[in-house]
Amino acid sequence: MKAWLFLLPLGLASALAAPVELKINLRVGDQPLQFAQTYQTPQGQPYQIELLKFYISEVALVRPDGREVRAEGLVLAEFKREAPTQGVSVMKMDVPAGQYRGIRFNVGVPRELNHLDAGTQQMPLGVNSGMYWAWNPGYIFYRLEGVALLPEGKQKWVIHMGTDAFRIPVRLQDLQTRRVQINIPPTGGSITLNLDVAKAFQPGPGGAFVDWRKQSLRQLHGLSPETSLLMSVVYFNMQTAFSLAN
Amino acid sequence: MQGWRVGWMGLLLLGVGLLAVYLWPRPKPLTTQPSPPTVVHPASPLAPFAQRAVPVPEDNPQTPAKVELGRRLFFDPRLSKDGKVACASCHKPEFAFSDGGKPVSTGIFGRQGSRNAPSLTNVAFRRHLFWEGRSPRLELQAVGPLTAHDEMGMEPEELAQRLGAIPEYAKAFQEVFGEPPTLKTTTYAIAAFERTLLSYNSPFDRYQAGDDKAMSEAALRGMELFFSEKGDCFHCHVGPEFTDDEPRNTALYTVYKDIGLARATGRDEDVGKFKTPTLRNVALTAPYMHDGSIQTLREAVQHYNQGGQPNLNADALIRPLGLTEAEVDDLVAFLRSLTDESFGTNPAFLPP
Structure with missing residues (x-):
């Protein structure tokens, strides 16, 4: 009897903590992304994607009663040519088994980590991450790069989104309806997200879009008058670029 | 009335004077080390300002081997994507480590930058770096030009791989940092060299x-x-x-x-x-x-x-x-x- 009582907490703990893997499918619209393939923006600009890296932090699963189960940790998701784009595992966490009504997280580095001395930070932070922003200390949160196929030839473009104002909140929970159901059995499971990379190119107010014919817009990374509106457009689009895959 | 005003003016001047004495830069004993050995040109007289200790961050102490490695890296164009641009391409010694008459500098593949390359004279004493002044120290500043698309355009992995494949560098990094080359250790070595660029012989x-x-x-x-x-x-x-x-x-x-x-x-x-x-x-x-x-x-x-x-x-x-x-x-x-x-x-x- 006593031995049974002694083992109870251990048994409960193992039942509570189920391993969950967060996976990502990269999409262009509803199709799987392929790196060397040429796509078109809604404005008819042909392009290819070459690199995507972004931070995921402040992850939490949302219970049916609205309470959140937080998963510690910060990860750097990385996608590049000759590497898989579908079902890529980006994070592992332990959560209590049970029913959830969604997941929420931020694309970015939490404010309290974003401005520490990058020389002393370890991966996935620090300068070796390739995400440190030297002229504007802090990290690039979302780094998308590719080429535009312009009449004059291939031109490289980048979208580097960062600074505390552009930490992207992703909220994939629904407590009102039963539309979102995530069941985590005691043995664990995975949550797969679709990320529509092309969402960044949707036009904003007044039809504003990232026009790669203009050289100044091929480097979207600061807050100059010319680029700040477009940064906001991309930021707004990115909030709805993630969806639950299953 | 007049005397009252003069009195106040006197007090004000005294205040300004005290403030000036308080604000005048002086060596900070906590963050400094004895001046590195090769810093002053033999021709330099002992100018008063030269006696200030160079501020050195705790995580990057100066050593002769590190400074020497930093010097080699500073002048090496293999640190750039197209193998043609070194730090020294735009920070030329003969122009006090600026870009010799060019309004803006030319980076990899002939790409034009948008700003004037600053002098590195006594850059060890800068508290803020870049034209915006947003970078707090040389180690972190160096990440900028090394990775910027219109300067040297390197990714951290690519740089580590390229330097690691050069036996002299692989050996030198191992000796100085106890690890193979990375972007981080590259910037630390370059920063150590930059801290020796002292000029007090005007x-x-x-x-x-x-x-x-x-x-x-x-x-x-x-x-x-x-x-x-x-x-x-x-x-x-x-x-x-x-x-x-x-x-x-x-x-x-x-x-x-x-x-x-x-x-x-x-x-x-x-x-x-x-x-x-x-x-x-x-x-x-x-x-x-x-x-x-x-x-x-x-x-x-x-x-x-x-x-x-x-x-x-x-x-x-x-x-x-x-x-x-x-x-x-x-x-x-x-x-x-x-x-x-x-x-x-x-x-x-x-x-x-």
Whole structure:
């Protein structure tokens, strides 16, 4: 009897903590992304994607009663040519088994980590991450790069989104309806997200879009008058670029 | 009533004096180390400013081997994507480590930058780096040019791989850092080399050290103007390094094509703000301003003499100064007396 009582907490703990893997499918619209393939923006600009890296932090699963189960940790998701784009595992966490009504997280580095001395930070932070922003200390949160196929030839473009104002909140929970159901059995499971990379190119107010014919817009990374509106457009689009895959 | 006013003025002056004494830069014992061994050119006299200890961050102590590795890296174009651009391509020793007359520099694949490469004279003492002044130290600053698409354009993995494949570097990094090359250790070694780029052998320094004949009459008159309210240069170009390291709008334009600090902050009041540059070796670092738009020292002085263009963000000190042509010449003579001719020929600062 006593031995049974002694083992109870251990048994409960193992039942509570189920391993969950967060996976990502990269999409262009509803199709799987392929790196060397040429796509078109809604404005008819042909392009290819070459690199995507972004931070995921402040992850939490949302219970049916609205309470959140937080998963510690910060990860750097990385996608590049000759590497898989579908079902890529980006994070592992332990959560209590049970029913959830969604997941929420931020694309970015939490404010309290974003401005520490990058020389002393370890991966996935620090300068070796390739995400440190030297002229504007802090990290690039979302780094998308590719080429535009312009009449004059291939031109490289980048979208580097960062600074505390552009930490992207992703909220994939629904407590009102039963539309979102995530069941985590005691043995664990995975949550797969679709990320529509092309969402960044949707036009904003007044039809504003990232026009790669203009050289100044091929480097979207600061807050100059010319680029700040477009940064906001991309930021707004990115909030709805993630969806639950299953 | 008059005496009362004089009394208050006296108190005010005393206050300003005390504040100046309090704010004057002095060595910080906690963050400094004894000066590295190869820092002063043998020809340099013991100028008063040269005796200040170089601030060295705790996580990157200076060692001769690290400085030597940093020097090799600084002059090595293999650190760039196309193998043609080294740090020294745009920071040339003979121009006090600026880009020798070019308004903006050329990076990999002939890509043009948008800003004037600053001098590295006594860069160890800069508290803020880049034209916005947003980078806190040399180690982190170096990440910028190494990775920027229009400068050296390297990814961390690519740099680590390329340097790791060069046996001399693989060995040197192992000896200095106890690990293979990475972007981080590359920037740490380069920063250690940059901290040795000290220059205190100008006529002005020799004059400070007691040589009455070191500066010309014109330069001495210029010095008086420089440090007077009339010339009013010294409020921003302050201290032994002739800079306050703060971003300011100098009314160069009414509408700035490059918005400066606002590019990072997004704030209207930061449009057109760029960091005050040092004036040491300024005669070697033409052209001037963040965009290299002013060709000569005389034109730069005339810009301030005329008070610049109308701009809402202009620094409060920017105004027409009313200097005569002769006074402008004297100021230019003083600025030329800040040139250390031995800086660019010091073998410790040249390619290994």
